[in-house]
Amino acid sequence: MGSCFSAAQQQESQESVDVSRRATSAVSPLPPSSQSSEDILRRAGDQYTRRRRPSQSIPMKPVLSALRTYATLPDPASSLSASTLLLSTPNTIAIFDAYPKAKYHFLVLPRYPFPPQSHPESTKSIVKLDVLDDLKSLLLKAGAEQREEVINTMAEMAGEIEEMIRDEMVKTEGFEWKIDVGFHAIPSMKHVHLHVISEDRISPSFKTKKHQNTFRPDLGFFISVMDVQRWIQQDEAYISERVDVGTSSGCLASQLNLPLAKQSLSSAGALLDAPLTCFKCDEPFHNLPKLKQHLEKEFAEEKTQALKQIASHGRQRDSDEDSL
Numbered sequence: 001m002g003s004c005f006s007a008a009q010q011q012e013s014q015e016s017v018d019v020s021r022r023a024t025s026a027v028s029p030l031p032p033s034s035q036s037s038e039d040i041l042r043r044a045g046d047q048y049t050r051r052r053r054p055s056q057s058i059p060m061k062p063v064l065s066a067l068r069t070y071a072t073l074p075d076p077a078s079s080l081s082a083s084t085l086l087l088s089t090p091n092t093i094a095i096f097d098a099y100p101k102a103k104y105h106f107l108v109l110p111r112y113p114f115p116p117q118s119h120p121e122s123t124k125s126i127v128k129l130d131v132l133d134d135l136k137s138l139l140l141k142a143g144a145e146q147r148e149e150v151i152n153t154m155a156e157m158a159g160e161i162e163e164m165i166r167d168e169m170v171k172t173e174g175f176e177w178k179i180d181v182g183f184h185a186i187p188s189m190k191h192v193h194l195h196v197i198s199e200d201r202i203s204p205s206f207k208t209k210k211h212q213n214t215f216r217p218d219l220g221f222f223i224s225v226m227d228v229q230r231w232i233q234q235d236e237a238y239i240s241e242r243v244d245v246g247t248s249s250g251c252l253a254s255q256l257n258l259p260l261a262k263q264s265l266s267s268a269g270a271l272l273d274a275p276l277t278c279f280k281c282d283e284p285f286h287n288l289p290k291l292k293q294h295l296e297k298e299f300a301e302e303k304t305q306a307l308k309q310i311a312s313h314g315r316q317r318d319s320d321e322d323s324l
Helices: 002-011 013-022 037-048 066-071 135-141 144-173 209-215 225-231 236-244 252-256 268-273 288-313 318-322
Strands: 085-088 092-096 105-110 179-184 194-198 222-224
Touching: 066 092, 066 105, 085 144, 092 144, 105 144, 135 144, 135 225, 135 236, 144 179, 144 194, 144 225, 179 225, 209 268, 209 288, 222 225, 225 236
Parallel strands: none
Antiparallel strands: 085 092, 092 105, 105 194, 179 194, 179 222
16 A cells, blocks of 8 residues: 555656645736636646746745645635636635646645635634545545535536536637546645546646556546545445555556456555556557557547537537437
8 A cells, every 4th residue: 555655656756846846936816807717717728838937935835735735825816826726716726737638637626724615704624634635534534524515515616617618628629528527546746636637638748658547537546526426425334445445455457357436545556557558449559659649639530520510410519409
């Protein structure tokens, strides 16, 4: 168990250091609130080309605590730049991922203090700070009602972001494609966070086999928020099993032989050694550049097919048929 956790953290240590350095500073406040969510989201393209330099300092603690720093800010809107902060509520914030692994990639964080939704203006928190260290801590340390409120609140904000992304997809590419929402079984940074990432995996920051395997929706390291929501409807024994089962044999073979529903958080580090494979068509690749070329080709083909369907039928999503 310990070795898997260490390896996963060490592999991403350089990126974590870079993110932490960025978090040491606050920058210009967000634009006026009259801006639409689509205008805010359109700035996602800036993530790949430039970053605003900070103008004043936010104290930083350990190297992996950049997200914790963001989550504990009393007023994120006045402390974080428009290139960092996407949305904020009394309970949650959404930020641009510093190293996006797809065309659209955001993180949803529970804020601390995390007030009860019945009294969002309260300065009291329904959970202690260490409960929000990661998904494992949240599942094991929080009470049933508290963890459900935190996870469902994060999922609710993720749903809002999904709609923003879909609107922007149509504006920029003319069609919508799949969006994945989930947690990493073993996170690289402190403070539980939910990834909202488009399933194209096209980005200059998508650089390594580890990046591919940490975000593969079919492997088990990336855990759908819907799966976690199902977990927390079960009893404590079931939740403990999802966290710790298989930790004594955290090798790749043992994990891959388990169905996704039986894999655990603690032993998921072995999954990062899985072969480099396209999760859409199962084609294997010997190196990441070849996989990236393949993903770009798949995206182009998906776009062509979607645009033809829209031209022929005037719609794309199956859900559109239900509303007719």
